[in-house]
Amino acid sequence: MTNRYLPALVVIVGAALVVSGIAPYDRTTWWLEIFPILIAGPVLVLTARRFPLTRLTYTLLAFHALILIVGGHYTYARVPLGFWAQNAFGLARNDYDRLGHFVQGFVPAILIREILLRTSPLRPGRWLFVIVTAMCLAFSACYEFFEWWSALAGGHAADAFLGTQGDVWDTQWDMFSALLGAIAAQPLLARFHDRSLAKLLGKQPHTVPTE
Numbered sequence: 001m002t003n004r005y006l007p008a009l010v011v012i013v014g015a016a017l018v019v020s021g022i023a024p025y026d027r028t029t030w031w032l033e034i035f036p037i038l039i040a041g042p043v044l045v046l047t048a049r050r051f052p053l054t055r056l057t058y059t060l061l062a063f064h065a066l067i068l069i070v071g072g073h074y075t076y077a078r079v080p081l082g083f084w085a086q087n088a089f090g091l092a093r094n095d096y097d098r099l100g101h102f103v104q105g106f107v108p109a110i111l112i113r114e115i116l117l118r119t120s121p122l123r124p125g126r127w128l129f130v131i132v133t134a135m136c137l138a139f140s141a142c143y144e145f146f147e148w149w150s151a152l153a154g155g156h157a158a159d160a161f162l163g164t165q166g167d168v169w170d171t172q173w174d175m176f177s178a179l180l181g182a183i184a185a186q187p188l189l190a191r192f193h194d195r196s197l198a199k200l201l202g203k204q205p206h207t208v209p210t211e
Contacts (some may be wrong), residue, residue, distance in 0.1 A: 005055055006048055009062040013041070016066055020073035029077030032150060054196035056189070057114050064107040069102050076100060080194045101174040103144065103182025110193055112136065112145045113186065117197060122195060128188055134184035140175045147171075 017034060024030040044061065052063075070079055082096030108177070113131050122128045 006045070006052075006058055010041070010045065013037070013062050013065045013069070016069045017097065019137055020069045024073045025075050025078060029075050030072040034069050037068060041065070052130055052200065053111070053114060054193065054200050056193055057110055060107045060110055064103050067132050071096065071100055083159045097170075097171065098177050101140065101177035102181040105178030105183075106185040108136050108139055108180075109133070109182040109185040110189055113190075114197065118201075122192065132186060133179070137175065137179050140178035144171050144174060154168045 017037065020034070021030065033058070040061070044058070070081075074080070076082070076097035077094050077097040079094065082094035082099075085091060085096075086094050109132050112135050113128065116122045116128060116131065122131065
């Protein structure tokens, strides 16, 4: 699977990354937004043979990367899709950043779930759900720390990266959006993810015990 599918995703994300780097609205924000891709991308490629992930997980990670790339090019407060949603649904602000943070919980939930199922004694069930959700919320909190430190280091230059749009509760909304994403991803994708894992590992889905 990884011999063809993963390289295709790398090409798509790489092309989007190059295009987004052409005259972004704010170059500093662009670098800050794509920074996770520059770290995670090579790691995923280098570990693809030794520890390949499911096609579902690779697809979700690529989608997450595209969300970051678009936000980096326009800055989250100026993404056209967010303005369309604002006008269509009468929203008070451009909520593209809410989508970004929802995905920040949704996608890592499946990645963390996969790693835990393959490397720990955990099995599908209540404890897996709780631990995955908690880890996603912790990841979201760490990202808020990163935004805070960027603001302290960059001053007004980091305003576009923060994208608060005057909302004093923006940090709390970001973490809550990630929490909702983590909670939603697991029941929605658990069965499909289990089948994908069984196919990758050469096991029958019904042989995987649950808690």
